[in-house]
Amino acid sequence: MANVRFSGVTKAYGNTSVVSDLDLELPDGSFTVLVGPSGCGKSTSLRMLAGLETVTSGTITIGERDVTHLQPRDRDIAMVFQNYALYPHLTVAENIAFPLRATRTPRREALSRAGEVAESLGLDKLLSRKPKDLSGGQQQRVAIGRAIIREPSVFLFDEPLSNLDAKLRVETRTELLQIQRRLGITSVYVTHDQEEAMTLSDRMVVMRDGHIAQQGPPQEVYTQPADTFVATFVGSPKMNLLDGQFRGRDFLLANGFALTTDQAGAAGQLTLGVRPDDLQLAVTDSDTAAAARVTLIENLGPRAIVTIDARGTEITAVVEGPALAGIAEGTPVALSVRPGATHLFDAATGQRSV
Structure with a gap:
């Protein structure tokens, strides 16, 4: 586990800044949600933390390590994507075990560990199924299991529930929160859904036009919005x-x-x-x-x-x-x-x- 820090981080494409001078510290073991409208810079910030986008200026640290220019594989992070990104030809067990197999862990040991992770996610009876035989919620849990098995320092979630229907979304976010609380791994979650942000986070970061409009505990952001943008963005129906x-x-x-x-x-x-x-x-x-x-x-x-x-x-x-x-x-x-x-x-x- 580790804390995460953005220090003066900027991301620009030519003369256009997508994220500007971002200063943000995420405590060890926290569940932080970046939320805001499309184009506010939340996904770009997550992708810079993951190493999928280069940083124009500033530094990103995980624990005591400066990871600004490290490759994704060297950052000790695990990421869950919106589209699940499961391997269709592999079983549930093999999908979950894949990160260990990629590091040349013996097959028997990797599958044994995958079985333990699957059981914690309620997937132990589905280990032999292929992704096409799973529901959307089950596929998302497999993707989460694949992230968990690596035991990373930081979990990253890029709108992982947006493809699920309303009922599954509520059920899966509850499961996700329980998993994070149990493991205590620092987590960063991106969404445009303010209700999801309120429910999941212990620290909520509202972004607008590449800047932080407000950050803090979700109830504080809701009850004491810093400006009219936050006031109308957080809360449904809007203020x-x-x-x-x-x-x-x-x-x-x-x-x-x-x-x-x-x-x-x-x-x-x-x-x-x-x-x-x-x-x-x-x-x-x-x-x-x-x-x-x-x-x-x-x-x-x-x-x-x-x-x-x-x-x-x-x-x-x-x-x-x-x-x-x-x-x-x-x-x-x-x-x-x-x-x-x-x-x-x-x-x-x-x-x-x-």
């Missing part, structure tokens, strides 16, 4: 961002709609952030043009996503089942924010102010 100013404890939008809060903010123009889960709806008798109205209800079983038209501004709320009583499309509602649930950002820069 409501409303421009306006405080008048007492009401936040007044430019269109005249007032949202009730439990605090009085600073004077001047601000951007108010409110998570959909933190909005409270109350049916009102008001039938004036100034009232907010429900325009859409998306039922999700125990809760619903409710879209509201607040005098031309769209606001999203998540409403628990019992609170939906009396609310239908077209219903006029009053809106307020749960106590302590407001996020304030500078209207000009988007940076967090409170």
Whole structure:
């Protein structure tokens, strides 16, 4: 096991920088997820760590070793790819054992070790099957087993669950997290799925345009987003961002709609952030043009996503089942924010102010 450090790492193609001056330290045994939209530099950062992309400037270290210019085989890492990359002509046992066979470990010893790894992954009854006879989840577990058997210093995962259906994705990420916790190997995982990032990571790194927008424990990133980009990227449905100013404890939008809060903010123009889960709806008798109205209800079983038209501004709320009583499309509602649930950002820069 080992810690990983990026020090001033930049990757450029000609005059275009994909990753710029990246400084990042990943503690020994941690599970770090790099997350962000397409083109933010997360996969390039992982590939530089793996040695699959060259570094334009800066250094990458694993433990005390500078691996910036080492070949992938010399970095003591194991990587799980999005497309599994299994050998179709080999059995499950042979696929898992392949890294040991590549280092000339005797066949019997390699297959014995593969059997132990397969058992830990629930694959022990599938050892003689070929990849074509496996489900997507089983194939991914074989790919993980092939990485585990090497006992590397660092695991790298490049969107390994994106090819699975929703149910398998949830099941496999749970298994993956349990495996990492059991082995305690430093792991770096890339995804564009913020829910996956929240679930898996003990350290979450949100990237944007080749830079780190915010990093920290996932709950901290969720509850204290550094700017409006992180605020809307992390969380589903995304945070409501409303421009306006405080008048007492009401936040007044430019269109005249007032949202009730439990605090009085600073004077001047601000951007108010409110998570959909933190909005409270109350049916009102008001039938004036100034009232907010429900325009859409998306039922999700125990809760619903409710879209509201607040005098031309769209606001999203998540409403628990019992609170939906009396609310239908077209219903006029009053809106307020749960106590302590407001996020304030500078209207000009988007940076967090409170």
